[in-house]
Amino acid sequence: MTREQLFQQIKIKRSYLCIGLDTDIKKIPPHLLKKEDPIFEFNKQIIEATSDYCVAYKPNLAFYESLGPAGLVSLEKTMSIIPKNIFTIADAKRGDIGNTSEMYANTFYDYYKFDSVTVAPYMGKDSVVPFLRKDKWVILLALTSNSGSLDFQMTEVFLPGTQADFKLYQHVLRHAQQWAGTDQLMFVIGATHPELFKEVRKIAPDHFLAGSGE
Amino acid sequence: MTREQLFQQIKIKRSYLCIGLDTDIKKIPPHLLKKEDPIFEFNKQIIEATSDYCVAYKPNLAFYESLGPAGLVSLEKTMSIIPKNIFTIADAKRGDIGNTSEMYANTFYDYYKFDSVTVAPYMGKDSVVPFLRKDKWVILLALTSNSGSLDFQMTEVFLPGTQADFKLYQHVLRHAQQWAGTDQLMFVIGATHPELFKEVRKIAPDHFLAGSGE
Structure with missing residues (x-):
């Protein structure tokens, strides 16, 4: 999906809503457990009830893989x-070495037909660029919603030629913009850090941001 | 598997060899493509030929998921x-928020019966600890073998109360030792950085290290 197509959907529906499909077999209504594929039946009901109001669905892979x-x-x-x-x-x-990230891109884009994948930045450029394809999007972790975001993302970094006054997540926000433009790259900014949105927008004024409150 | 059991295997076999099972359907011998499950047949032949000589197997999930x-x-x-x-x-x-990392741990430990999982550190403590279970291991990315390791892992970080003279991968090596001991935590140190092994061993003298040359 292109940036324009996504904007259009947002305007038509007057909504930025993304619905997570973190479907836990232990938490779905008992009557659905009698169905052949309870996970699918639950998702189907959610999708039928919400597709007029949201612009994105976000299945959490861990729940399906388990x-x-x-x-x-x-x-x-x-x-x-x-x-x-x-x-x-x-x-x-x-996020993995080049040929492996390429395989993950094949998985999500070619096999399951997703428009985008959330990607971790730790392994750097060659772990991220295989996910950049025409009309497909990398949603790169910058500042996540969890408490562990304080462990490394908020660490102060020192870069030659700059003041040592910014943090790793800010470095990720800046540096990744060398790899792709606003038509292929979004950032994860957890909604648990509202006080930092201003800083984020200084560095990435035009990128789509994706984030939850945990 | 416990640290002692792994040590014992290393001593018995006089080997540290870990064999990657990055099995690519496009690269396996043509005669195996006629079998019902060519990927499994290929792996079976590899395992039968090598199980006397190696102490570990490492399937790369991307190749199976694709x-x-x-x-x-x-x-x-x-x-x-x-x-x-x-x-x-x-x-x-x-590596994801707590409940999701827990689901991934269920996937690899309970469903597929792995002894360990490679985990990315970017999301911090609560993304890593769900993978710590009795006799199971986190193999945490510290310094990876790929060129992208220079993007963030080699970035200088500044920590209050310390000299601003160490790098993010060194901070990961130190900080993660607060979460688990040498009986549950290994580190990925790519074999493409031999000049840094001395630095790594200063910080993590007793941890198992896992790494490839790409």
Whole structure:
């Protein structure tokens, strides 16, 4: 999906809402457990009830993977019923050496037909660029919503030729902009850090930001 | 597998060898493509030929996931034929908020029965600790083998109360030792940085290190 297409959906629906599909077999209504594929049936009901109001769905891969190959079948069926004009995010937090990131890109773009993947920045440029494809998006972790975001993301970094007054997440926000433009790169900025939005927008004024409150 | 059991295997076999199972359907011998599950058949031949000489197998999850649910069936079958005294590594580079990392831990430990998972540190403590279980191991990315390791891992960091003279990967090596001991935590140190091994061993003298030359 292009930036323009996504903007258009946001305008038509007057919504920025992204719905997470972190479907936990232990938490879905008991009557659905009698169905052949309870995970898919639950997702189907959620999608039918919400597709007029949201602009994105975000399946969390961990929840499908934990059920083994059958969980991935549920994911595949779920992807097949999401309307094509709704943006899809593989919340997978991947990132590996080049040929492996390429395989993950094949997984999410070619096999499951996602529009985007969440990617971890720690392994650097060659771990991220294989996820950059025409009309596909990298959603790069910058400042995450969890308490562990304080461990490394908020660490002060020192870069030659600059003042030692910015933090690793800010370095990620700046540096990654060398790899892709606002038409292929979004950033994860957790909604638990509202006081830092101003700093984020100074560095990345035009990028889509994605974030939850945990 | 405990540290003692792994040490014992290393001593018995006089080997530190870990064999990657990055099995690419496009690269396996043509005669195996006629089999019902070529990926599994290829892995089976590799395992039968090498199990006397190695102490670990490391399937790369991306290669299995790229084939959809069927690829995970091949992984499941592969895991079932690895001798129990050989250490297994889910090379998955995961790391997410607590409940999601917990789901990934369920995936690799409970479903596929791996002994360990490679984990990315960017999201911090609560993204890593769900992978710490009795007799299971986190193999945390510190300094990776790829060129992108220079982007963030080699960035100088400034920590209050210390000299501003160490790098992010060194901070990860130090900081993560607060979360687990040498009986549950290993580090990825790519073999492409031999000049830095001395620095690594100053910070983590007793941890198992895992790394490839790309």
